[in-house]
Amino acid sequence: MSHDKILPWPAISREELGNHKIFTLSRTVRRSPKGDREHAFFGLEAPDWVNVLAVTEEKQLILIEQYRHGTDCVTLEIPGGAVDRDEDPAEAGGRELEEETGYRPRQLELLGWVETNPAFLNNRCWTYLATGCSPDGKINFDPSEEIEVQLVDLSRFTELIQEGKIRHSLVVAAHDHLQRGISRGAPWVAEIFGRE
Amino acid sequence: MSHDKILPWPAISREELGNHKIFTLSRTVRRSPKGDREHAFFGLEAPDWVNVLAVTEEKQLILIEQYRHGTDCVTLEIPGGAVDRDEDPAEAGGRELEEETGYRPRQLELLGWVETNPAFLNNRCWTYLATGCSPDGKINFDPSEEIEVQLVDLSRFTELIQEGKIRHSLVVAAHDHLQRGISRGAPWVAEIFGRE
16 A cells, blocks of 8 residues: 655635634635645534533532523533633633632643544544532522532443433543553542542 | 532524634524523534554554644654545444555454543544554545554553653543443454454
8 A cells, every 4th residue: 555645735725704702704715735626625613622520529420401502402412611711621611610610629730632523623622530629619600591500429431422412422432531541540540539 | 419400501593603624613503401691612523533453464553644734743653534415424434444554454443532622522433442453455645644653552552651652632532432432342352352
């Protein structure tokens, strides 16, 4: 099998088509690396996102139920949101956790990140593990948010995905970060499953 | 903790803002279930997507290297693409695998699906396991595609994610589908790890 080096397509022109709150739509014309053709790509620029696997002192996972416009359905997810400009992703994770659930963590630990969809989105989604969470914070919903908190045993997380109750790709990616961490015996495993 | 039922927000009006090849952008005004406020949501309608964990007769995983416009980078992913109108997702998975890599599977098996991003996208991404793949098909790239096939031992898949070489959220979700299947001893496990 030949191994031609895959190269980026240089941008010839870029046009911003609209700022739509959560993303900016653009159209970029790019030329193939061989220079033999041009192609227009539509893309979305968005801030990074963050989601948080938050575990209480009692080893319960903090889930949120909310209405989601994209699928026009009520979903079960983990807390999260957009990272503000100049905000650290960990800080954003702690802020979104508190605003959406009222819980605050004793500790935040980076589990991993993904590119949300490199085909047309430019951003990352960061996943943090929040341990020792207590309900001593202040809920502060966005105007379009109505959220119900659900606490479940951490051991239920895998089943909720398997049963199709949790369906968001980024929450499934967060589950994968968690499971890979558990498999390699990450330092925080004792923290979430007890020290005995 | 109170458990108010979370309800959908009914649509008041919907305006299509543009058809941008891979998605259609719309603006929908919705009223809160309590009827106390309205909010405009931007959303993308897209066809379902499919990706394929394809394993050769020699138990090698078929990866593809390609340029991705969203992140302006060359990425390592698994084959996949959009499900055509009236196309079955499994058929689409087999078609994309062949078009992008030239490989054809002996068998296709559904591993799972996710909602790509219920906050603003309406579609699903289906993941299939393709086993017994042989390079006897016909490569047929889209005009904007240049793809290099890379075969790796299936056991390298987890490491490539852990090392940050595979970063696409939907490929990480596919890895999660695979690992959950292995954990619960799905019937196809013998197929991909040998029958001994």
